[in-house]
Amino acid sequence: MPSQTGANRIGVVSKKLQNIGMDQEAIEADFLKYLCHTLGREISSEDYYLFRALSYTTRDRLMTHWKRTWTAYNQGKLKKAYYLSMEFLIGRSLTNNLLNLGIEDETKQALYALGLDLEQIEESERDAGLGNGGLGRLAACFMDSCATLQLPVMGYGLRYEYGMFRQQIQNGYQVEEPDHWLGFGPYPWEVQRGEYTQVVKFGGQSRQYVDPVDGHLIAHWEHAEVVLAVPYDVPIPGYKNGTVNTLRLWWAMAKEGFDLSEFNAGSYHQAVSEKSQAENITRVLYPNDSSENGKELRLKQQYFLVSASLQDVVQQWSDRHSSFDDFAEYNAFQLNDTHPSLAVAELMRLLVDKEGLDWDKAWQITTQTMAYTNHTLLPEALEKWPKDLFLRLLPRPLEIIYEINRRFLTEVAMRWPADTERQRRMSIVDEHDNICMAYLAIVGSHSVNGVAELHSTLLKDGLFNDFYQLWPEKFNNKTNGVTQRRWLAGCNPELRALLKQQIGEEWITRLTDLKQIEPLADNQDFREQWYQVKQHNKKRLADLVLHETGVILPLNSMFDVQVKRIHEYKRQLLNVLHVIHLYSRIKRGDADNWTNRAVLFGGKAAPGYAMAKQIIKLINNVAQVVNNDPQVGDRLKVVFIPNYRVSAMEVICPGTDLSEQISTAGKEASGTGNMKFMMNGALTIGTLDGANVEILDAVGKDNFFLFGLKTPEVEELRQHYNPQSYIDQSYDLQAVMGLLNSGHFNQFEPGIFDEIIHSIQSPNDPWMTLADFQSYVEVQAQAAQAYQNRDDWVRKSIINTARSGIFSTDRTMAQYNEDIWKLKPIELDGVEIQC
Numbered sequence: 097m098p099s100q101t102g103a104n105r106i107g108v109v110s111k112k113l114q115n116i117g118m119d120q121e122a123i124e125a126d127f128l129k130y131l132c133h134t135l136g137r138e139i140s141s142e143d144y145y146l147f148r149a150l151s152y153t154t155r156d157r158l159m160t161h162w163k164r165t166w167t168a169y170n171q172g173k174l175k176k177a178y179y180l181s182m183e184f185l186i187g188r189s190l191t192n193n194l195l196n197l198g199i200e201d202e203t204k205q206a207l208y209a210l211g212l213d214l215e216q217i218e219e220s221e222r223d224a225g226l227g228n229g230g231l232g233r234l235a236a237c238f239m240d241s242c243a244t245l246q247l248p249v250m251g252y253g254l255r256y257e258y259g260m261f262r263q264q265i266q267n268g269y270q271v272e273e274p275d276h277w278l279g280f281g282p283y284p285w286e287v288q289r290g291e292y293t294q295v296v297k298f299g300g301q302s303r304q305y306v307d308p309v310d311g312h313l314i315a316h317w318e319h320a321e322v323v324l325a326v327p328y329d330v331p332i333p334g335y336k337n338g339t340v341n342t343l344r345l346w347w348a349m350a351k352e353g354f355d356l357s358e359f360n361a362g363s364y365h366q367a368v369s370e371k372s373q374a375e376n377i378t379r380v381l382y383p384n385d386s387s388e389n390g391k392e393l394r395l396k397q398q399y400f401l402v403s404a405s406l407q408d409v410v411q412q413w414s415d416r417h418s419s420f421d422d423f424a425e426y427n428a429f430q431l432n433d434t435h436p437s438l439a440v441a442e443l444m445r446l447l448v449d450k451e452g453l454d455w456d457k458a459w460q461i462t463t464q465t466m467a468y469t470n471h472t473l474l475p476e477a478l479e480k481w482p483k484d485l486f487l488r489l490l491p492r493p494l495e496i497i498y499e500i501n502r503r504f505l506t507e508v509a510m511r512w513p514a515d516t517e518r519q520r521r522m523s524i525v526d527e528h529d530n531i532c533m534a535y536l537a538i539v540g541s542h543s544v545n546g547v548a549e550l551h552s553t554l555l556k557d558g559l560f561n562d563f564y565q566l567w568p569e570k571f572n573n574k575t576n577g578v579t580q581r582r583w584l585a586g587c588n589p590e591l592r593a594l595l596k597q598q599i600g601e602e603w604i605t606r607l608t609d610l611k612q613i614e615p616l617a618d619n620q621d622f623r624e625q626w627y628q629v630k631q632h633n634k635k636r637l638a639d640l641v642l643h644e645t646g647v648i649l650p651l652n653s654m655f656d657v658q659v660k661r662i663h664e665y666k667r668q669l670l671n672v673l674h675v676i677h678l679y680s681r682i683k684r685g686d687a688d689n690w691t692n693r694a695v696l697f698g699g700k701a702a703p704g705y706a707m708a709k710q711i712i713k714l715i716n717n718v719a720q721v722v723n724n725d726p727q728v729g730d731r732l733k734v735v736f737i738p739n740y741r742v743s744a745m746e747v748i749c750p751g752t753d754l755s756e757q758i759s760t761a762g763k764e765a766s767g768t769g770n771m772k773f774m775m776n777g778a779l780t781i782g783t784l785d786g787a788n789v790e791i792l793d794a795v796g797k798d799n800f801f802l803f804g805l806k807t808p809e810v811e812e813l814r815q816h817y818n819p820q821s822y823i824d825q826s827y828d829l830q831a832v833m834g835l836l837n838s839g840h841f842n843q844f845e846p847g848i849f850d851e852i853i854h855s856i857q858s859p860n861d862p863w864m865t866l867a868d869f870q871s872y873v874e875v876q877a878q879a880a881q882a883y884q885n886r887d888d889w890v891r892k893s894i895i896n897t898a899r900s901g902i903f904s905t906d907r908t909m910a911q912y913n914e915d916i917w918k919l920k921p922i923e924l925d926g927v928e929i930q931c
């Protein structure tokens with residue numbers, strides 16, 4: 097862990113730092129010390145204080161490991177990687193830290209001896225919601241796996257004061273509430289590291305001077321405002337291996353004293369308002385998933401992250417080395433989507449303007465260190481910034497981007513002489529003077545990867561085809577994963593215990609070991625135990641639903657779950673149409689041989705995404721009608737779980753029977769929710785999209801409910817899509833549309849669903865919901881039928897878990913390392929640390 101040494105202090109006596117006791121007695125003593133002496137509370141205080149005392153107790157036990165890891169990484173020359181991401185969707189940390197430290201039992205016992213319950217205390221930790229959805233959660237899973245693989249990887253992100261908003265449902269509508277997650281006492285896991293504060297510039301002008309000594313041009317970025325970037329470090333422990341990596345989150349602070357002249361001039365208000373403007377940079381996370389924000393403050397956030405992080409790395413390098421000749425051999429940057437792609441321009445700026453390297457040398461270093469991960473093909477997510485905005489906020493980086501583009505277009509012209517159309521297509525600056533961040537990222541990186549096989553293929557064939565033709569060697573695939581420490585061992589203790597009985601716990605660090613349970617799918621006893629675990633987890637989920645919505649879910653019904661951000665491409669609407677279809681069947685008496693079903697939805701809509709918000713309202717209105725119809729009874733229940741987040745998913749995925757992964761083929765880059773469900777023994781109903789393709793490959797078609805158009809069929813159909821023809825051909829669909837059109841679900845709210853009804857009936861519906869309706873309904877019926885054969889269903893459930901081994905981020909990280917970063921794992925035995 098970082099600390100600056102008071103190098104010229106004389107007579108200082110360093111002491112060897114001792115490990116702290118990991119036994120029950122030591123944990124109990126420390127817990128009481130923090131609770132009673134530090135926090136001034138007692139055993140009978142609110143859970144929140146117990147949580148804080150226990151987190152400090154746990155953090156103490158991470159500290160020596162953290163310091164030892166930091167020491168090992170900084171002694172000798174070793175290659176390190178930096179994961180740059182605008183989002184880290186961490187969720188809670190207590191359970192995970194206890195698990196990875198290997199002190200769950202000791203802690204449970206220590207608390208038990210005081211009459212306290214660990215699980216109840218764990219529940220009072222607030223989620224660190226510093227992300228939107230999949231992209232941010234992936235970053236958090238990556239950090240866990242890197243520490244477990246003992247890879248020297250550091251995360252860089254932003255410490256938003258307000259994370260992802262809290263979602264309330266009022267009269268069926270989403271209402272957003274600010275998530276002031278730091279506002280109720282300190283975040284116990286972070287350590288402020290003021291000694292590593294960086295200075296980030298905005299605005300002003302860029303001027304070129306001739307160096308009086310050697311006559312070459314020097315750029316000066318003048319008259320800029322400066323904002324301080326103060327780092328807060330969060331420990332990321334590996335699983336029982338002594339490694340504790342660092343997630344460094346930057347917080348914006350106005351430069352102290354910057355307002356003094358204004359203050360003296362009497363413009364106190366002006367001074368304070370400028371201070372709060374500077375500090376606005378890390379005030380709030382933009383709540384848009386898979387769509388561009390286009391706001392000035394967002395561009396500031398991006399540059400703030402990139403500039404602070406790169407200065408941090410470059411400074412630590414120049415403190416220890418006399419040249420940058422081999423910088424690229426020892427440093428790797430991974431860009432999580434285009435959000436941090438300004439890193440390309442910023443590293444060039446630091447190397448050329450600050451370190452005095454010539455352009456070609458700096459460019460070689462930059463392209464050898466940068467690697468870019470693409471997360472989406474959706475055009476609305478592709479970031480483009482107007483040149484004018486750039487010029488105003490980032491004049492020097494803009495100049496650098498123009499020079500990068502000029503040289504790049506020369507290369508394109510040499511490869512395809514006279515193909516001016518291609519030069520126009522590939523230009524980083526488009527014909528409307530917008531800077532295309534994805535192109536900057538590709539040009540400035542040696543590696544470009546997609547996040548699932550299908551997605552990576554579509555990048556090469558479509559969106560980035562010009563670049564693929566120029567640089568085929570840059571393109572590669574890294575299929576996403578999830579960490580089994582959180583998404584199986586941590587969130588499903590009952591299944592963990594059952595697995596332990598049969599195959600031990602090696603799977604916690606080698607998930608492919610789960611293969612060993614596959615033969616037990618034929619064992620009646622084992623199947624019965626598996627079923628009991630699932631029923632236990634369904635009870636836990638039903639309790640959550642009852643608490644949040646007041647709806648009672650029958651435990652004998654199939655728990656059919658779709659939780660993820662609300663987006664038209666994810667097609668929650670298709671699921672709603674199916675629910676209405678089931679309701680219609682019950683109402684018309686077509687319910688022989690019925691399978692009871694509880695359909696659960698959850699997810700946040702971006703506050704500005706009107707259609708997504710209407711979808712939430714529709715789900716809630718349908719739920720209201722269905723759940724209160726006595727003719728329906730236990731046969732169908734529908735709920736919308738408010739405020740979907742990491743800690744909710746930790747209850748939801750273990751209790752799910754059927755996982756809904758039903759995006760329009762070609763639109764979901766990977767998905768990771770699909771993997772969490774599979775790992776916990778849910779069967780998937782899904783389209784051939786994203787990582788569903790690989791899930792299907794792994795489990796086989798007998799253990800997966802596949803439906804819908806494939807990507808090329810979707811693209812072909814786009815030319816002549818006629819939704820009305822699907823309505824005409826399907827009695828079921830006519831019945832569903834009839835109920836919707838008649839206002840059956842909005843009797844006292846006329847017209848509120850007109851836009852939705854119109855969108856799915858439009859020949860321009862990009863998501864082609866109606867085209868997949870019939871196939872979806874048929875395969876849903878197969879799933880319902882399959883659920884009635886308990887033995888068979890449980891067999892399939894076991895096979896799903898058994899074959900989920902490849903979806904560990906341990907595998908994903910090993911591949912990034914093998915192909916892109918090339919880091920050596922660092923063992924910590926024998927590393928001495930001092931205090």
Ligand SMILES: *Cc1c(COP(=O)(O)O)cnc(C)c1O
Pocket residue numbers: 228229230233659660661740741742745766767768769770772
């Ligand atoms: C896993 C996860 C996601 C991603 O879900 P997808 O189904 O892959 O979109 C989003 N949000 C949370 C809270 C998650 O845990």
